[in-house]
Amino acid sequence: MKWSRTRSAKFLAVGAAAALLLAACGGDNEEPGGGDDTSAPEQNDEPVTITITTFGTFGYEELYEEYMELHPNVTIEATNIDTGGNARTDTFTKIAAGSGLTDIVALEEGWLGAIMEVSDAFEDLRDYGIEDRASDWLDWKYQQATDPDGRVIGYGTDIGPEGICYRADLLREAGIGSTREEVAAALEGDWAHFFDVGRQYREATGKAWFDHSGFVWNGIVNQMEEGYYTADGELNVENNAELREAFDVLADAVADGLSAAQAAWDWNGGQSFVDGTFATFVCPGWMLGVIEGNAEAGAEAAGISLDDVEWDFADVFPGGAANWGGSFLAISATSQVKEQAAALADWLTQPEQQLKQFEAAGTFPSTIAAAQELAANPTPRPFFNDAPVGQILASRAEGVRAQFKGPDDSVIQENVFGPALQALDQGTADADAAWAQAIQLLNELVVNN
Amino acid sequence: MSSMLGQGPPEAVVETEWAEAERRRSLTWRQRLSRFDLKASPYLYISPFFIVFGIVGLFPLVYTLYVALHDWDLLSGKEAFVGFENFAWALGDQFFWNSIVNTVSIFLLSTIPQLIGALVIAALLDQQIRAKTTWRMGVLLPYVVTPVAVALIFSSVFRNAGDASLANNIVEALGFEPIEWKRERLPSHIAIATMVNWRWTGYNALILLSAMQAVPRDLYEAAAIDGAGAIKRFFSVTLPSIRPTLIFVVVTATVYGLQIFAEPRLYDVSNAGGIGGADRQFQTTVLYLWELAFFRRNSGRASAVAWLLFLLIISIGLINFVISKRLVAGEGENQLSRRERRALARAEKDRKAVAR
Numbered sequence: 031m032k033w034s035r036t037r038s039a040k041f042l043a044v045g046a047a048a049a050l051l052l053a054a055c056g057g058d059n060e061e062p063g064g065g066d067d068t069s070a071p072e073q074n075d076e077p078v079t080i081t082i083t084t085f086g087t088f089g090y091e092e093l094y095e096e097y098m099e100l101h102p103n104v105t106i107e108a109t110n111i112d113t114g115g116n117a118r119t120d121t122f123t124k125i126a127a128g129s130g131l132t133d134i135v136a137l138e139e140g141w142l143g144a145i146m147e148v149s150d151a152f153e154d155l156r157d158y159g160i161e162d163r164a165s166d167w168l169d170w171k172y173q174q175a176t177d178p179d180g181r182v183i184g185y186g187t188d189i190g191p192e193g194i195c196y197r198a199d200l201l202r203e204a205g206i207g208s209t210r211e212e213v214a215a216a217l218e219g220d221w222a223h224f225f226d227v228g229r230q231y232r233e234a235t236g237k238a239w240f241d242h243s244g245f246v247w248n249g250i251v252n253q254m255e256e257g258y259y260t261a262d263g264e265l266n267v268e269n270n271a272e273l274r275e276a277f278d279v280l281a282d283a284v285a286d287g288l289s290a291a292q293a294a295w296d297w298n299g300g301q302s303f304v305d306g307t308f309a310t311f312v313c314p315g316w317m318l319g320v321i322e323g324n325a326e327a328g329a330e331a332a333g334i335s336l337d338d339v340e341w342d343f344a345d346v347f348p349g350g351a352a353n354w355g356g357s358f359l360a361i362s363a364t365s366q367v368k369e370q371a372a373a374l375a376d377w378l379t380q381p382e383q384q385l386k387q388f389e390a391a392g393t394f395p396s397t398i399a400a401a402q403e404l405a406a407n408p409t410p411r412p413f414f415n416d417a418p419v420g421q422i423l424a425s426r427a428e429g430v431r432a433q434f435k436g437p438d439d440s441v442i443q444e445n446v447f448g449p450a451l452q453a454l455d456q457g458t459a460d461a462d463a464a465w466a467q468a469i470q471l472l473n474e475l476v477v478n479n
Numbered sequence: 480m481s482s483m484l485g486q487g488p489p490e491a492v493v494e495t496e497w498a499e500a501e502r503r504r505s506l507t508w509r510q511r512l513s514r515f516d517l518k519a520s521p522y523l524y525i526s527p528f529f530i531v532f533g534i535v536g537l538f539p540l541v542y543t544l545y546v547a548l549h550d551w552d553l554l555s556g557k558e559a560f561v562g563f564e565n566f567a568w569a570l571g572d573q574f575f576w577n578s579i580v581n582t583v584s585i586f587l588l589s590t591i592p593q594l595i596g597a598l599v600i601a602a603l604l605d606q607q608i609r610a611k612t613t614w615r616m617g618v619l620l621p622y623v624v625t626p627v628a629v630a631l632i633f634s635s636v637f638r639n640a641g642d643a644s645l646a647n648n649i650v651e652a653l654g655f656e657p658i659e660w661k662r663e664r665l666p667s668h669i670a671i672a673t674m675v676n677w678r679w680t681g682y683n684a685l686i687l688l689s690a691m692q693a694v695p696r697d698l699y700e701a702a703a704i705d706g707a708g709a710i711k712r713f714f715s716v717t718l719p720s721i722r723p724t725l726i727f728v729v730v731t732a733t734v735y736g737l738q739i740f741a742e743p744r745l746y747d748v749s750n751a752g753g754i755g756g757a758d759r760q761f762q763t764t765v766l767y768l769w770e771l772a773f774f775r776r777n778s779g780r781a782s783a784v785a786w787l788l789f790l791l792i793i794s795i796g797l798i799n800f801v802i803s804k805r806l807v808a809g810e811g812e813n814q815l816s817r818r819e820r821r822a823l824a825r826a827e828k829d830r831k832a833v834a835r
Contacts, residue, residue, distance in 0.1 A: 113751075115751040119773045122553055122554060122773060122776065123553075123773065125554050126553045126554060126556070126778070144554060144776065145554075147554060147555060148554045148555055151554075244749075293639065293642075293661070293747070293748070293749040294748075294749040295748040295749055295751075296638075296642075296748050296749060298638065298641075298642040298643060299635060299638075299642075299643065301642075301643060331643070332643075438775075440752075440774075441752065441774060441775055444750065444751050444752035444754075444774070445750075445752040445754050445770070445774065445775075448749075448750055448752065448754075448757065449750075449754065449757040449758065449759075452749075452757035453757065453758075456662070456757075474572075474573075474574070475775060476775075479775050479777055479780075
């Protein structure tokens, strides 16, 4: 019976292999983090390396070059993560691990609520003179970066004022109008009115009005005085009459076939932007680049010339001004070069740099001076029928208020209302059933978590 | 002086001890060294694995258990000791069981076709064919592509009805209704299993091929002379001979198959929160624990799920181990069933009794 020995060895090997593989997916603490360079903060011309993490299209590459030219002793090591969602995971993991954050970290508004619970992972920027600049920013932008103890942890970069992107050619055919002025006038009003125009469009063309319910719902909720949380930080969904009423209005619109039930971030490989599947799209500034990129990819895949597709951008948003997204630059508490990192983050968020960032990436500036500059000197954007998008966004930013974002805001948006709205789009649930599904998910994922 | 005397042992004792030590050293130094060498060296030689394993395998495993026993927020850290509450919660959570069903379903859809495919490919590559190396390298090519790239490619191959996708073009060309590849449960499982199979079949085929190459050729000749056809030879000669390798492949496929993450995570870009489809129709257990840990920020419960998955993998691994041992019977006593062995033993006893 010599095999008994080899058998136990095999058992051990099986267990070890399983353990190894399981462990491999458990922990993820790589990257010893930026600031090994321990140059003294007060000696400003000593060589220093500053690390920074951004995400999506941030438009900073040329600004890094410029800064390094201005400060020959500074080397910037930049990491850009593909999406805000992955940046969220990256940041959370590193805060949890207690190490690995770069000197400067870009934080997104949507998950700032969770960060605020551990805001001491980041430096209080009042120690670096941010208060002197407070009036540079829109007041609510500055307030968003302030934690309950009054510490300010982020230099505001961009904001996400929302307008309506639309297919001028399709709206013209449907008799709604095609110029920016005509469409803005036609859509002026509340969400019910927006959907009524959609019904008219549907009547005329038999096609869907907007791409899917998720983004529209985001627009609606972001616009409210209070969203999923009250201003005091209390979760307020289940008995929130305002929310429920808005949900029903949206559900009615979906029931009338206004939603194209698209898979977001895929949109049939971008083809839906060129084949007329839908005619309108809720557009924060940063979304313009997303549409452009998807339309290009879709046009190539579908064999349609982009010349036959007319996207435009109207200075209107149902229900008034709304904001979706926007970011901040924070200095991690573990950084060894806080002083220099703060100087860089401060420089990057100055109005002049925000204008260059807008040019490179379409992210709308959060400083008042930069927004005024865009309003005064419009530059046409060819893809959107030469629309002066900077000027339109500046106008859309007027009247935007910050809404309190609770710690689980992104969970509620993605995992609670996401599935319910998809069920609505699919026609597998009516308003009551979809709402009930959302509430059940809320209780399982958020309340009882 | 008296104090010094008080400290040291009596002189005679010192002398005896010294003599004893001296004798032992002079007599047994080499032997003791060699005995030490014999006993300790093997452990020394294998220690690097265990040291590395202890740091990157065992420690995280134990630490995960520690986290699992606490109420633990991803960001703010440890809050309170809660015992096995997290485990009880996970076992009572419908989404945990949903993820287990999905995982097992995808696992079965991937592992079984994968192993059959790998065996067939290996058997074909084991024949006398032209350009052997090219073919062998060819089957390994899909393995070179990272799972992320595979997932991205296949998620545009499989799309919902109404969208443009290769899979539905084929389905429609065959005269069937287009399939909701991302919305319906079974089609989404098949799509994800396809990604796994595409990547792993060739790799497993190569491992099995190397085992087949080691089977003595005269066994085949003898079998052929006895009149066994190619198929009979495969089942009666090849399979039993490569049994240990087959078991290895089955166990590694099990371990991988139950930990599928990148494929379902990237299959549906619309649901960023890691729920694997709007109805969680293809959320695997690892994806579920990712959602718990990094989206819902509940490290304690996520760790409990990780441990439950660990136990599940070990038990399924052991079951596979036993089944594959049974399925492909080896030499010697394993060929006889328990009853046959008992019958033999009884016959032997009877014979002895008669002889007496």
